[in-house]
Amino acid sequence: MSENSWWNRALKVLPGGVDSPVRAFGGVGGQPVFVKRADGPYLFADDGTQYVDFIGSWGPMILGHNPPEVTEALHEQLSRGLSFGMGTDIEVELAELILSKIPGMEKLRLVNSGTEATMSAIRVARGATGRNKIIKFRGCYHGHGDSFLIQAGSGALTHGAPSSLGVTPGVAQDTLIADYNHLEQVEALFAAHANEIAAVIVEPVAGNMGCVPPKAGFLEGLRDICTKNGSVLIFDEVMTGFRVSDGGAAKRFGVHPDMITLGKIVGGGMPLAAYSGKESLMQNVSPLGKVYQAGTLSGNPMAVTAGLAQLKLLYKLNPWEDLEQKGVKLETGLRKAAEDVGTTVQINRVGSMFTVFFSKAPVIDTETALAADTKRFATFFHEMLNLGIFFPPSQFETTFIGARHSDEILDKTLAAAKIAFEKVK
CATH class of the missing domain: 3.40.640.10 (Type I PLP-dependent aspartate aminotransferase-like (Major domain))
Structure with a gap:
């Protein structure tokens, strides 16, 4: 990390280098991504890297960026x-x-x-x-x-x-x-x-x-x-x-x-x-x-x-039924991708909100959520990030599906997840 990197500069002037704690990647480790711009279903980092965005500004961008x-x-x-x-x-x-x-x-x-x-x-x-x-x-x-x-x-x-x-x-x-x-x-x-x-x-x-x-x-x-x-x-x-x-x-x-x-x-x-x-x-x-x-x-x-x-x-646009179907596709696809490589996960979903928990038991409350394996989630997060898929950088945040997540994007996400699950098992 260079002396003049945005992260290094941020650490000198912002508490923990961020204006909201989860952005610091404390739950997954590593250096946070600085975003330069966004468009539709994508984020573009300061270094030019393109990511499929499943954070959606933590929920607001249900129609994608910049409609x-x-x-x-x-x-x-x-x-x-x-x-x-x-x-x-x-x-x-x-x-x-x-x-x-x-x-x-x-x-x-x-x-x-x-x-x-x-x-x-x-x-x-x-x-x-x-x-x-x-x-x-x-x-x-x-x-x-x-x-x-x-x-x-x-x-x-x-x-x-x-x-x-x-x-x-x-x-x-x-x-x-x-x-x-x-x-x-x-x-x-x-x-x-x-x-x-x-x-x-x-x-x-x-x-x-x-x-x-x-x-x-x-x-x-x-x-x-x-x-x-x-x-x-x-x-x-x-x-x-x-x-x-x-x-x-x-x-x-x-x-x-x-x-x-x-x-x-x-x-x-x-x-x-x-x-x-x-x-x-x-x-x-x-x-x-x-x-x-x-x-x-x-x-x-x-x-x-x-x-x-x-x-x-x-x-x-009335996208809610379409978002529901996209949620079903990701939920079933993620579960199958994990099963195919022998990884046990729980996929909790309501509509276009979901979370992948690295747990053998159903997650129904805070106690069972906290029992999930956060180290395995961190590995999964970074593997997905390396493959161009930006999930929330914490086991305890929700992943958001948006209207601009096409079938092609969902297929790419599921293919990346299978690779990432293989690294985590």
Whole structure:
């Protein structure tokens, strides 16, 4: 590594050389890739190397990079201005479109990141119920708000620090932990903390311990428990929203929460997120109510333009059935490729989200995810990378399929996987 390489320079000015931990390749080792540009299903590294992109900017690029409809809309908005700090017609149009597609949601507030959305949703739940405690699930990641960095997922699992320094004991004591897919633990927490729990927040499809689907009855059980106890059920659909179906996980699984947080796809690759809920909850948000939340760049016209253009294009193209079939092809093909060379893996998938776990046992929760062989995954990752396939650089992240992943690309990916599995067995 030369003294003047981007990585060496980054290490001198950025903590760990990155602006988000998983990019540092801590879960797989080696030197991180610096990306110069992207187009369609491809990333192009600073050294010119082309990779098939299965990260998709960690979810937003469901239509691939640089769809002309999105970039043209951004160019047009750029000529009108970057930021106004006032209301715009396009933010109203985006809110109307989102609410027309997400089941049960009546109002929403646009913010800048998934972290802001989940922090705000919890604040609304606490304000509306007058209660302090929340339940989250071990290994589920809801951004870096203090309340959520208690046994979190994503980079926190990758780097072996599921709880963050700087989170006060007072905050930690109001966050109760259950294991994902273990409804009996949720019932026990409610029994132990009657009339204290404001909300249950959950990734309806866990994506930050790798992809872990909900067991049959798990989401329905959460809905019943929250209804019975007067608590707010929050689906964190920052990852699943507009990905696992045209109405997100709430529509796919037929379970309607009280609030939904959205991000990634709704921003079209720009910093944009939203929290939404029933009228009875959202009327507590300032200026209507006393739950305060504000942001200079909330509803930023460039971000709103990208999100609105992408969502309009999504509904025009209606790619969800095609994405499902691509997911089936990769799932079955990866499983067969592993079997052909005598490697045991678990392939967890929901729609266009999936994870390859190097484990002999099914992965159904954080404990079984953590039992996967991360060293073998690291070898697999680098072998795939060397063959031009860019999977997420962590066992505990989700791999994303996009509309621009052609059959030819999928066949190339499966051929590369067979070679990589051979090196790992």
